[in-house]
Amino acid sequence: xxxxxxxxxxxxxxxxxxxxxxxxxxxSNPLSDSHFPVPVSPSHVDFSLHYPQFFPSxxxxxxxxxxxxxxxxxxFGGLLISLSTLFPETLMIGMELRDKVTEYVKERxxxxxxSNPGQYQxxxxxxxxxxxxxxxxxxxxxxxxxxxxxxxxxxxxxNHRRRVISLHLLDEYAYVLGVGGIIYTITDVEELGDWxxxxxxxxxxxxxxxxxxxxxxxxxxxLCSATEEGQKVARNGGxxxxxxxxxxxxxx
Amino acid sequence: xxxxxxxxxxxxxxxxxxxxxxxxHPTQNSVAVAVGSDLRVYDLLGDCAVSLVDDSGAxxxxxxxxxxxxxxxxxxxxxxxxxxxVKIWFAESWQCICTVISExxxxxxxxSNDGQHVCFADKFGVVWxxxxxxxxxxxxxxxxxxxxxxxxxxxxxxxxEFSPDGQYVVSADRDFKIRVTIFPKKPLDGAHExxxxxxxxxxxxxxxxxxxxxxxxxxxxxxxxGDSTVRLWDITSGSLLDTCEVAAKxxxxxxxxxxxxxSTITDLCAIPDTTLVAAAIQSLQGVMLLSCxxxxxTLSVAKVISIKGENVIPTSLASSSxxxxxxxxxxxxxxxxxxxxxxxxxxVISGFNKSSLDxxxxxxxxxxxxxxxxxxxxxxxxxxxxxxxxxxxTAAAEALKAAMCNLLIKKQYxxxxxxxxxxxxxxxxxxx
Numbered sequence: 265x266x267x268x269x270x271x272x273x274x275x276x277x278x279x280x281x282x283x284x285x286x287x288x289x290x291x292s293n294p295l296s297d298s299h300f301p302v303p304v305s306p307s308h309v310d311f312s313l314h315y316p317q318f319f320p321s322x323x324x325x326x327x328x329x330x331x332x333x334x335x336x337x338x339x340f341g342g343l344l345i346s347l348s349t350l351f352p353e354t355l356m357i358g359m360e361l362r363d364k365v366t367e368y369v370k371e372r373x374x375x376x377x378x379s380n381p382g383q384y385q386x387x388x389x390x391x392x393x394x395x396x397x398x399x400x401x402x403x404x405x406x407x408x409x410x411x412x413x414x415x416x417x418x419x420x421x422x423n424h425r426r427r428v429i430s431l432h433l434l435d436e437y438a439y440v441l442g443v444g445g446i447i448y449t450i451t452d453v454e455e456l457g458d459w460x461x462x463x464x465x466x467x468x469x470x471x472x473x474x475x476x477x478x479x480x481x482x483x484x485x486x487l488c489s490a491t492e493e494g495q496k497v498a499r500n501g502g503x504x505x506x507x508x509x510x511x512x513x514x515x516x
Numbered sequence: 517x518x519x520x521x522x523x524x525x526x527x528x529x530x531x532x533x534x535x536x537x538x539x540x541h542p543t544q545n546s547v548a549v550a551v552g553s554d555l556r557v558y559d560l561l562g563d564c565a566v567s568l569v570d571d572s573g574a575x576x577x578x579x580x581x582x583x584x585x586x587x588x589x590x591x592x593x594x595x596x597x598x599x600x601x602v603k604i605w606f607a608e609s610w611q612c613i614c615t616v617i618s619e620x621x622x623x624x625x626x627x628s629n630d631g632q633h634v635c636f637a638d639k640f641g642v643v644w645x646x647x648x649x650x651x652x653x654x655x656x657x658x659x660x661x662x663x664x665x666x667x668x669x670x671x672x673x674x675x676x677e678f679s680p681d682g683q684y685v686v687s688a689d690r691d692f693k694i695r696v697t698i699f700p701k702k703p704l705d706g707a708h709e710x711x712x713x714x715x716x717x718x719x720x721x722x723x724x725x726x727x728x729x730x731x732x733x734x735x736x737x738x739x740x741x742g743d744s745t746v747r748l749w750d751i752t753s754g755s756l757l758d759t760c761e762v763a764a765k766x767x768x769x770x771x772x773x774x775x776x777x778x779s780t781i782t783d784l785c786a787i788p789d790t791t792l793v794a795a796a797i798q799s800l801q802g803v804m805l806l807s808c809x810x811x812x813x814t815l816s817v818a819k820v821i822s823i824k825g826e827n828v829i830p831t832s833l834a835s836s837s838x839x840x841x842x843x844x845x846x847x848x849x850x851x852x853x854x855x856x857x858x859x860x861x862x863x864v865i866s867g868f869n870k871s872s873l874d875x876x877x878x879x880x881x882x883x884x885x886x887x888x889x890x891x892x893x894x895x896x897x898x899x900x901x902x903x904x905x906x907x908x909x910t911a912a913a914e915a916l917k918a919a920m921c922n923l924l925i926k927k928q929y930x931x932x933x934x935x936x937x938x939x940x941x942x943x944x945x946x947x948x
Contacts, residue, residue, distance in 0.1 A: 295670050297926040297927065298926075299929075299934070304692070304715060304716060304717075304718060305715035305716060306715075395669045396669050396670075396671070396691060399693065399695075399713040399715065400715060404710075404712065404754075425640075425670065431706065432642070432664070432666060432667035432669070433667075433669060434708070435666060435667075435697075435707075435708045435709075435710055436669075436710065438708065438709070438710070439710040439713075467708060468705075468708055469708055469709065514708065514709060
């Protein structure tokens with residue numbers, strides 16, 4: 265219990281970081297040139313920093329495990345934390361553009377690893393602009409699930425190209441998703457919900473999941489309940505709009 | 517005081533100088549040079565200057581041309597640039613058969629191998645496709661609209677190429693990426709299936725070329741970059757086969773130590789029927805020849821051909837099959853502070869014939885002006901005048917270097933500068 269007192273930004277009772285020390289603006293411009301380091305290619309990513317228990321040292325290449333889930337715009341990381349215990353053997357990563365929020369998730373994961381030995385070793389976070397650098401992190405067909413939960417709606421038509429789901433960006437998501445991989449999107453903005461759904465519907469490499477498939481998928485239930493944004497919407501009694509699609513081989 | 521410092525770096529970007537470009541017909545029927553908004557074509561078969569036939573007015577382009585290219589079968593020619601107009605010409609009659617209006621400035625063009633589709637890339641990272649089915653040139657110039665094909669996320673696309681077998685379209689951008697996309701049967705619906713990303717460059721990618729030989733008809737991709745390397749790629753897997761550092765070689769040649777160590781590759785030209793690639797490098801007077809060994813999949817510096825007695829740092833290279841000639845142009849438009857704002861100089865290097873490849877006795881040599889096909893008549897057309905004041909080129913090279921940096925290299929701000937900028941943000945203002 266002694267070591268916990270040393271960190272003033274963490275809660276004394278739970279050891280978790282406190283959000284009020286990681287305040288950030290709600291939005292970030294995805295078009296601006298970035299100042300953070302970006303790996304040259306997926307093989308340049310050092311996994312020992314992210315998953316020390318799975319990759320004991322950076323020199324060892326014996327572990328063939330690859331990241332399978334990516335939460336794009338993970339925010340404060342609520343979904344990742346829930347998924348981590350649901351799929352303890354699957355490596356997953358959150359990608360977030362806002363540096364303070366990324367710092368919070370990093371601290372949160374470290375704190376959880378400390379208080380629950382052996383758990384939360386499969387989850388990590390990285391600060392990056394996923395709209396620009398997805399191919400720098402993942403190889404072709406590597407991912408099995410991608411999450412786009414409550415993305416920035418960018419209402420103005422002028423700013424629609426900043427939306428994280430667009431017909432052209434779906435090409436890149438289809439590239440990193442393996443065949444059969446699933447893309448989960450949810451929003452509380454009806455206009456954006458329609459937009460994301462229509463983008464996915466008109467893309468030749470995605471097909472919608474059937475109703476019974478949605479009901480059988482335990483992850484779908486988490487979309488609303490696990491994320492901070494989802495909880496907020498539920499508190500205010502708001503509506504959510506989700507689109508869950510599967511990566512398919514295009515028919516040509 | 518601090519304010520001025522920050523503004524300084526951004527003032528220069530208003531003046532946009534454009535490099536001169538050159539392109540040669542695949543069987544050397546004609547040669548085209550673009551300087552600024554001026555498109556100059558010389559008919560090498562008929563040995564005469566060509567006047568372009570364009571219904572839309574006296575000047576075809578109203579701003580700097582940024583990309584020109586002949587189609588693989590030599591029937592078509594495309595020009596496009598900062599005036600957001602793409603012009604498709606018949607490369608025989610030099611009639612403009614099709615005009616396409618782009619939403620943004622155009623940075624690269626490509627023609628599909630069957631000559632049925634023209635692709636162009638804009639500065640916002642979108643590649644567009646124009647379907648030419650049904651256009652036979654019998655009518656006057658038609659206007660067409662382009663359909664979006666693919667997009668790099670808001671990055672300037674610097675190079676666009678079709679693979680030799682026509683299966684892929686390859687696009688390079690300033691975010692160090694090369695994307696290989698399967699060119700679909702119905703391109704107007706978009707190209708959604710990405711074959712690979714070629715990742716390895718650590719600066720903007722500036723140019724692409726395919727090395728093709730009889731043994732390897734599918735070809736290998738080479739790319740030049742601001743990180744002063746030329747890289748060899750396998751495009752089906754996206755794997756990096758070899759990296760060739762050119763900075764050391766260039767620095768060694770200059771031996772004055774003035775260079776800061778970066779030698780941006782500005783253009784690459786694969787010499788047909790050989791495994792040689794010519795590279796134009798910022799600050800190199802002449803060209804560097806790279807030799808590509810396709811069986812061991814390696815790339816190495818073969819030779820540097822310097823152009824003696826003249827200050828020629830080529831801005832663009834071109835070649836055609838079976839001629840053994842490498843065409844190059846150096847030049848610039850909108851050069852501030854000079855009487856004639858646009859200058860260009862055309863040079864030709866001969867001796868790339870198959871037979872002379874292995875025996876070094878017939879070295880490739882720059883031709884004298886009089887020995888160039890078409891002679892002074894050609895130079896008068898393509899350069900605008902036979903003799904060009906050489907002093908301009910030193911300034912031109914500097915201006916081009918600065919323009920390329922401004923356009924393609926991300927501005928680096930120190931932490932203090934970033935904090936200073938944030939100070940004026942609304943949410944940081946101290947509340948009264």
